[in-house]
Amino acid sequence: MDAENIQFTRIEMKIVKYLFKHYKDRMNSRQLAKALNINHAHANKLCNNLTKKMLLKKEDIGNARYFSFDYTNNLAIKFMEYLLALEEKEFPKWLAVVVHNLKKFNAHIQLGLIFGSSINKSRFNDIDVLLVYEKNKKKEIQKSKDEIRNAQLIEQPIRYVEITEHDIFLNKDDTVFYNVLSNSRIFCNAEKYVEVIKKCRR
Numbered sequence: 001m002d003a004e005n006i007q008f009t010r011i012e013m014k015i016v017k018y019l020f021k022h023y024k025d026r027m028n029s030r031q032l033a034k035a036l037n038i039n040h041a042h043a044n045k046l047c048n049n050l051t052k053k054m055l056l057k058k059e060d061i062g063n064a065r066y067f068s069f070d071y072t073n074n075l076a077i078k079f080m081e082y083l084l085a086l087e088e089k090e091f092p093k094w095l096a097v098v099v100h101n102l103k104k105f106n107a108h109i110q111l112g113l114i115f116g117s118s119i120n121k122s123r124f125n126d127i128d129v130l131l132v133y134e135k136n137k138k139k140e141i142q143k144s145k146d147e148i149r150n151a152q153l154i155e156q157p158i159r160y161v162e163i164t165e166h167d168i169f170l171n172k173d174d175t176v177f178y179n180v181l182s183n184s185r186i187f188c189n190a191e192k193y194v195e196v197i198k199k200c201r202r
Contacts, residue, residue: 008053011038012046013083016055019069020080020194021182023201024173026059026068055079071201077194084190091185094122097153099187102129104144109133110165111196112188118156119185127154130161130180132168132192165196172200 008016014036019027027035029044036043047067050056057070070076091099095118105112109131116128133141141162148154161180163171171177181200186193 009046011036011042012050014038015043015046016050016069016080017083017087019056019067020071020197021184023069023071023182023197024178026066028064028066032067071198077198081191081194084186084193088186088188088190091187092119092122095119098127098158101148101151101153102187104147105131105133105141106188108137108140108144109188111186111192113180113184113186113193115180115184119183124156126156127158128161128180129158130163130184132163132165132196135164168196169199 015032018032018036019025029047030040032038032047033040033043047056047058051058051067054073055070055076056067059066059068069080091114095114098114098118102112102114111130111132113130114127115130116124116126118124118127131141145160148158168177168181172181181197
């Protein structure tokens with residue numbers, strides 16, 4: 001089964017992923033429409049539909065209605081794991097070589113993300129990569145980094161941010177780190193990313 005054959009439109013899936021990743025935010029449809037560059041009225045209609053489908057929660061504050069992902073719904077969580085697993089395979093074409101090389105880390109890391117300008121535009125100066133792994137994997141990580149550098153298949157420099165899972169929870173409220181975690185693409189272990197986001201909300 002692929003994304004085109006399930007009962008959600010591409011824009012609905014875009015909304016759900018955005019709200020899931022932005023775990024500190026609740027947004028009204030106008031804010032969401034601006035963030036995703038979609039029509040406000042359409043965004044409002046889709047958010048209400050997604051609430052009925054039990055993927056989003058809504059809260060009325062004054063005259064405004066705010067939406068957030070329903071992290072308490074196990075089916076919604078499973079659906080998000082599925083959506084983000086698709087994302088692992090749907091990187092922009094200009095990152096194809098980069099992602100192929102980054103797969104060298106997969107056997108040694110718990111989670112891998114690409115963030116920064118490279119995920120949004122084809123012209124970029126460097127590639128920002130977040131690697132989450134246990135401290136005893138340092139030697140293997142360094143070996144993979146050396147292999148990637150020595151292959152010389154990637155023209156731009158890679159800037160690595162290397163942390164443990166524990167570090168994520170220590171920094172989950174830091175604005176810069178929140179932006180990294182929320183505005184990124186997963187190249188390794190979407191299921192772990194979902195688990196991490198759930199824990200960050202606590």
